[in-house]
Amino acid sequence: MLLPLGSGGTNTNQKKQIYKLNLFLNNNKRKILAAITLLFVLFWIIPSSSHEEINYNTSSSLVSKVFSSIAGVKSTSPKIMIILAVNSGGGVLRWKSEQEWAIERLSISNKRNFCLRHGYGLAIKDMTTDKRYSHEYREGWHKADVLKQTMREFPDTEWFWWLDTETLIMEPHISIEDHILNRLDSIAERTIQHFNPLALPINIANIDYKERPDLLLTQDCTGFNLGSFMIRNTEWSSLLLDMWWDPAAYVQKHMVWEHREQDALESMYANQPWVRSKIAFIPLRSINSLPPGACSDQANDDKYLYSSKENDFVINMDGCSYGRDCWGEMQKYMNIYEIKNNKWYNKLFGI
Template sequence: MDWIGTIEAYRRSPLGSGRKFVIILGSNVEGGVMELKGAAEWAIERNSVWNKEEYAKRWGYELEIVNMLAKKRYSHEWREGWERIDVIRDAMHKYPHAEWFWWLDLNTWIMEYSYSLQSHIFNNLNSHVYRDINVYNPLNITHPPTEPYLDAVSRSAEGDADPSSIHIILSQDCGGFNLGSFFVRRSVWTDRLLDTWWDPVMYEQKHLDWEHKEQDSLEYLYENQPWIRSGVAFLPQRHINSFPPGACEEGVNPKYHYEEDSRDFLVNMAGCQHGRNCWGEMFRYREISNQLNRSWWQGFRRGFDTLWGNIFGEQDQKPRSAV
């Protein structure tokens, strides 16, 4: 084992901090309800899984790849999109030593392998997050609630300002909450949230109004349940969830869209299946990430491989490690 392998093994050991984090990747290995996928879908899946494996291996995190087949929760319909709530709960049972669980949609790419979750977010959590939604409030939610029967924490815009009371961390895009990349913490509070989020009575009453399914449901709960607000924190979108141009709005907006010079952590190709090219976007950001993160030796080898391919007509189609 070389020294890099030794470091990675330490991070995964009980002495390291890697076991505190589980990455949950919502995949689709069986092709959905009809179990059909084309070449582009297979390429997206292989590359996205490889990307998360490389990152998790480097920092000693667990990686849980889950098959997001639609589940028929009731006799009259499929609750597609809602299964992530069950998946998070299952992961908490499977990894009893983990504290934080990072959900990632398949159409995401971790751009910066050198950023650990600890240094990027959790070592100084309060300095990165905001708890007063008025900092950025595209949904125009009235905050904080002012009902006199609420306690002081519930009526405070910042909650109790204690990072230990943060149980879910997410970002907002131009339309509201975005669950393509978000964190939940193991806690009694989270168990209560997951129970409420997945509640069949509320679902039956409201699901026709919720175009974005569990995302709209969480927005509804945040707006109408003061106890939930006090456990939620937000990160600026580009901290964990940058968009490519064309997502959210046309052009480039520094609030939402990936900036190469700023070395944004992750790109979420949200909505790429609606008029954009999912595989084309993932390939582009894969190549940018590789270029930004490769060592001088990898740069030399890439140049040599390109020259060899030009001479002999061979091309390497496999993802190239940026680690």
């Protein structure tokens, strides 16, 4: 650091100032270095969601593909891809409120950071212009259509993980392979014998449970919960999505099926052995924990409710738009997320 010098050279006072400054710097090197390090850490741990704006493309799909340079992955498609369907332009049926915008930005940032950490893909599907989903509540069936589109875009991706917008991944340091895929044999149920909230037929003819599961589902108090599920990229999955999206069933049943696409899949599971043979059920709290109020008739059942102490992987604010506060719930669990994951020593030491 140099002080300004006069045209006539350095006078005595300037020399004294420079000497004192050099003396101060030499005597306080460690303190200055520590202060710089602290500032770096403080800026580093500030969540990116508080600074960044989400920029959307004009196309129907904004895809962020992140690969680990350490692992040397050079594939054109990630092994696992998260899919989020959002209404980035303001909504299909109506314009979104400020809180709905905030929920969307928060959810996208949460999934993006998780994918960055593990080298997964993130497909953000913009549903704004897809008016066909708004006809007579057809919007609920968009999951099948969006999955079909994304599978065509990324034919080499093995697993697609659908997540609703009102969800948060609470344990970002855990990979989905370690948490689910590598231990399916120990956590998955191939039948509904032990948990059957809809009283579906437990057994039907011609089922082969020895087949490898291609669809991983969870159940809550109302049946199949499709806010978070995983599907493998196979010919069986493609056929299932075609049948699920088939307009014939929609036309016949859309006024009867209260839960729309959920009821459609449950009906296929109940009656089609080829469907049941490739589905496995994993514990709800493994990828789909619920907040109080989501299953109001069983509000205190540990089988459903998110537990921070037990490090549940995902929280799903399922049904929050029906008499609950979606933004309030998202804020509550985001605060828990920050306490659990944004401590500076967690980041420094990888805890």
